[in-house]
Amino acid sequence: MIECKNINKTFNGKQILMDVSASFEQGKTNLIIGASGTGKSVLLKTLVGLVHPDSGSVLYDGRDFTLADKEEKQVIRREIGMLFQGGALFDSKTVEENVLFPLDMLSEMSKSEKEDRVQFCLQRVGLDHAAKLMPSEISGGMAKRVGIARAIVMNSKYLYCDEPNSGLDPQTSIRIDNLIQEITHEYNITTVVVTHDMNSMLEIGENIIFMFKGQKIWEGTKDNILGTDVKDLQNFIFASKLIRDMKN
Amino acid sequence: MKSFGKYMILMSTLFVRREKFSVYWKLTIDECILIGTDSILIVAIVSSFIGAVTCIQTAANLVSPLVPIYVVASVVREMSILELAPTFTCVVLAGKVGSSIAGQLGTMRITEQVDALEVMGINSASYLILPKILASLITIPMLVTFAGLLAILGGYTAGILGNIISTQDFIYGVQIDFNEFNVTFALIKAFVFAFLISSISAFEGYFTKGGALEVGQSSTSAVVKSCIAVLVADLSLAQLLLN
Numbered sequence A: 001m002i003e004c005k006n007i008n009k010t011f012n013g014k015q016i017l018m019d020v021s022a023s024f025e026q027g028k029t030n031l032i033i034g035a036s037g038t039g040k041s042v043l044l045k046t047l048v049g050l051v052h053p054d055s056g057s058v059l060y061d062g063r064d065f066t067l068a069d070k071e072e073k074q075v076i077r078r079e080i081g082m083l084f085q086g087g088a089l090f091d092s093k094t095v096e097e098n099v100l101f102p103l104d105m106l107s108e109m110s111k112s113e114k115e116d117r118v119q120f121c122l123q124r125v126g127l128d129h130a131a132k133l134m135p136s137e138i139s140g141g142m143a144k145r146v147g148i149a150r151a152i153v154m155n156s157k158y159l160y161c162d163e164p165n166s167g168l169d170p171q172t173s174i175r176i177d178n179l180i181q182e183i184t185h186e187y188n189i190t191t192v193v194v195t196h197d198m199n200s201m202l203e204i205g206e207n208i209i210f211m212f213k214g215q216k217i218w219e220g221t222k223d224n225i226l227g228t229d230v231k232d233l234q235n236f237i238f239a240s241k242l243i244r245d246m247k248n
Numbered sequence B: 001m002k003s004f005g006k007y008m009i010l011m012s013t014l015f016v017r018r019e020k021f022s023v024y025w026k027l028t029i030d031e032c033i034l035i036g037t038d039s040i041l042i043v044a045i046v047s048s049f050i051g052a053v054t055c056i057q058t059a060a061n062l063v064s065p066l067v068p069i070y071v072v073a074s075v076v077r078e079m080s081i082l083e084l085a086p087t088f089t090c091v092v093l094a095g096k097v098g099s100s101i102a103g104q105l106g107t108m109r110i111t112e113q114v115d116a117l118e119v120m121g122i123n124s125a126s127y128l129i130l131p132k133i134l135a136s137l138i139t140i141p142m143l144v145t146f147a148g149l150l151a152i153l154g155g156y157t158a159g160i161l162g163n164i165i166s167t168q169d170f171i172y173g174v175q176i177d178f179n180e181f182n183v184t185f186a187l188i189k190a191f192v193f194a195f196l197i198s199s200i201s202a203f204e205g206y207f208t209k210g211g212a213l214e215v216g217q218s219s220t221s222a223v224v225k226s227c228i229a230v231l232v233a234d235l236s237l238a239q240l241l242l243n
């Protein structure tokens, strides 16, 4: 379980996160939803430690990440995998080398163990045939899948995904969403996904928090989100006619 | 001033929280090969041409019959080793190496590759920048040495083809009154310039914010700033070491 408590963050005098507390459960896909610019990415970056909060704390299964010293931080970091918005693959390395990279840098495995693990993870995301390709030679959806493989290669306990289906067609989006959910259940990972995609919300939202102007103003699941009486959340989800019709 | 402080902080973080030495070894060798193969042609062309031009222009200005012709060769040697090879080469390299370092790091920053390293718990600054600086410190002095040789050779070729000087006179002129400290001085310059070019360009690239447009701006600004730094350092070193 990942928890954050009373997180505040100000950039250039502008408060981006206001007293955000939330918990993200193990073995579930936890969603952070909200309009663009409401601080979803900043919250995610605070959770992984790329952004330091002005106040508040982040706990990984009870271990305080914000207060941890260098070594404790390193231990927790090794349990974290992250899928970035554009994939963030290292463009000078092949698909295979990208997935191998965390193992090379951080693990004590033997060469053949590493190769097996890379092979396994690429197979898991359905990309074993693309191992030798460069990031510039693969499609956006494939890049995301490589990103997922790289994120889970260290046997991560925690998986973060920032807008995993931005820039993808609906069909590919659904495949990526399903892959994330399957992996979460299969390995009992604590997964946190930032999204503003309605489809993902209703498909994989086992636990959802809604961010509005830097604050968390609602939390629930895909089953009760459509019945919400929070005005700002209603405006957000019923912006499209399709969803309005679906509700009626 | 604020960015100078940020630059100093970046330089100091390069040496803490490093990864295994073997990781850096391989990365540095890769960078050396990249810088070397990328720049050797342009360095060769530039240095042989300026050597040739120095020879022709010196000969044209030495019209007095009192000055022996071998002096042309000595002038070519002095000019090449002291100033043309290190400074000219490094200004060219500021363009070539500097823009490539800044462009590469800038692209990695805006596509979140830098963040990806940080999330893994890797010190992205030292992982990405240190090999580039080390590779520059190794490769650029080599390129400068090579440029010095080619400049003298260019001067010789121009001298012979233009019927300015005989082979004998040239060899005599190149050897006479040779001050070995000048070579040391040229290498000191090369090391200093190499550090300035690589670190300034890395700084510009590493802190890129925004998108593709800003990567271009970082590259340009890396070239301009490292050129200026090279010229200022050239002047300071001349003051410091020749007086």
Ligand SMILES: Nc1ncnc2c1ncn2[C@@H]1O[C@H](COP(=O)(O)OP(=O)(O)O)[C@@H](O)[C@H]1O
Residues within 6 Å of the ligand: A011, A012, A016, A034, A035, A036, A037, A038, A039, A040, A041, A042, A043
């Ligand atoms: N490093 C930063 N420096 C200054 N402002 C930032 C920084 N990162 C994000 N912001 C600001 O924080 C706000 C929220 O951004 P973000 O979390 O990316 O939104 P989103 O919910 O779309 O992911 C934006 O107004 C953005 O400009």
Ligand SMILES: [Mg+2]
Residues within 6 Å of the ligand: A040, A041, A163
């Ligand atoms: Mg975002």
